[in-house]
Amino acid sequence: MRISFHGAVEAVTGSCHLLEFNDKKVLLDCGQFQGSNREERMNFDEFDFVPSEIDYLLLSHCHIDHCGRIPLLVKRGFKGDIICTKPTYDLCKIMLLDSAHIHESEAEWENRKGKRAGKKTVEPLYTQEDADYCMKYFKPKLYGQVVDIDDDFSVRFLDAGHVLGSAIIEMWISEDINEEALKIVFSGDLGIENKPILNDPTYIEDADYAIIEATYGNRLHENTESRMDELIDIILKTTRRGGNVVIPSFAVGRTQEIIYELNKYYDFPHKDLDELMKIPVYIDSPLASKATEIFKLNSQVFDEETRELLISGNNPLYFENLNFVQSALESKALNEDKTSKIIISASGMCEAGRIKHHLKHNLWRPESSIVFVGYQAQNTLGRRIRDGEKLVKIFGEEINVSSEVYDLEGFSGHADRNGLLKWLGAFKKKPKKLFIVHGEEDAKTDFAKEVESSLSIECIIPRDGEIYELERNKLSVSEIIKNISSPPRAMQPAEAEKIESLLREIDSVKELFNNALNLTEGVLNESVNVEEYNRINNRLIELENAVMNLTILAGK
Ligand SMILES: [Zn+2]
Ligand SMILES: [Zn+2]
Known part of the structure; x- marks a missing residue:
C-alpha cells in the first residue's frame, strides 16, 4: 500500500494525507491552509488527487486546519463517506458554516475593492450552501467502535484528548487475505493529560506504521500547572489599572476550557475572589457560543471530573459574570463601555472575526493586556503580535502595540515534546517507521532526532506530494518511489x-x-x-x- 502527503507537511496547517491500497483511496483529513496570503491562496489550488476517486475520508477532529477543505472536496466531486466521531460531526456543522461565512465575506470585500479597480470578480472558496451540503456525507461513529468498512479495511477512533470529539485513528488494512492486516495509526492532533473537560489522549498498543503531529515537537509547556494562577494575576493587574484583558481563543475547545477553569476558580475561597467575581467576562464569538451548546449536548465524552460536576448540578460551563455576546452591535458596545473586562473572542490566530476589532481598540492601550492561549501559525497577525512586533496593520490601519502581551503556552491543546514522547513510548509494539507531520521545520527535525535516539524508531519527515510504499514483512521499505508529477507551486x-x-x-x-x-x-x-x-x-x-x-x- 502507499501513503502520500498533501498538507501539514510544509508547516502545521492543511492536514491531508492519502492512503491507497487494493482498489481503494482513503483520505486522512482535508484541512485548510492558514497563515499568510500565500497559504490562503494554496486552498484554491487543485487537489493533487481526483476528489471523485476518493472512497473514504477519515476525519480526526473539527479544527479548520483538519476539516476546512471538505466542502471544496465535495464541490469538486467527492461522494464517499466521511467518517468521524459524533461530537466532531456536531462541531463540523457549525465550524464549516462559519468558515464558509468568512470565505463569503472575504470574497465580497475583495469584489467591492476590485470593482472600483476594474478587476474581475472572485468566487469564495466555498459558500454556506456548500458547507451545509457536504454534511450529508458524514457518517458519525462512536469512540472505541471497530468499524469494518470493507473486508480489507477496518478503523477505530480513540480519544485524542485535544478537543471535543478529537480522535487518534487506528486502521487495519489487508492487501493479502492470507496475511495479517497492516496496522497504521494516525495521531491526529494529540492533547495533554489532565486537561479539563476532556479525557487524556489514549495510549496505543501497536502499529506497523504511525503518523504523528509535532506542533510542539521541540518545546516544553512551561506553565501547565501554574497557568490559571498566571491568568488570574494578569486579570487582576490589568483590571486594577483600568485596562481590558483580551484573549484571542479558538472558538471550539480553548474557550470552553477557559470558562471551565474560571468557573472552578470561582468555586474556591481566594482573597481576591469578591473582586474577581465582579469582573465581567464576555465570550464575543457567536461560534464559541454555539460550540458551548454543542459541548453540553455531548457530555457523554467528558472526563469523569466534569461528568461528576454535571451530576451534582454544577454546570461547569457557566458562572454568574459570564456573558455571551451575540449581535455585532453588542460587540461594538463592549469597546464603548469603559468598565474593565475580560473579552474572549475568535479567531484564535487573529486572522478573522471579532477579535480583530478588540485588538484594534486595545493594542494601543498600555493599560490593556493581550493573552495568547494557543498556537499562532507563522505569518498570522497573532504570531506577529506574540513575537513582539511594535506596529501592526488591522483593517488597513496601523496600530501601535503598547499593551502588555502574554503567551500562556500552558493552555495549549497540543502535547509538548515530552507528551509526544510519552505517547510514542507507550506503544508495546513500536512502529517500524514514524512519519512526522503538522509542525514547523525545526520542531519536526528536533523531534525526529529525539525519537530516534531515545526510542529507536526510525523517523521520516515527508515532503509535499511524496509517495511511500508500505509493506508488511520487510523492515526497511519506506522509500520514496517517485514524486507525483510536481504539483503546481503556489503563486508567490x-x-x-x-x-x-x-x-x-x-x-x-x-x-x-x-x-x-x-x-x-x-x-x-x-x-x-x-x-x-x-x-x-x-x-x-x-x-x-x-x-x-x-x-x-x-x-x-
Ligand atoms: Zn487541532
Ligand atoms: Zn491541527
Missing part, C-alpha cells in the same frame, strides 16, 4: 503583485487604444497618427505576453 506574492500591476497597465493601455479608434466606424481618429497607434498596439501585446509568462512560471 511578488509574482501576484506584478501580474496585478501589469493587468492594471493593460487596462489603461486598452483605454488609450479605444480612444485612438473611432469605434463606430472602426477607423483611427483624426488626431491619432499611425505610429502612435502602432506603439500602443505593440505595448499591449508586450504586456499581455508578460502576464502570460508570469502566469505560466507561477504554475497557474
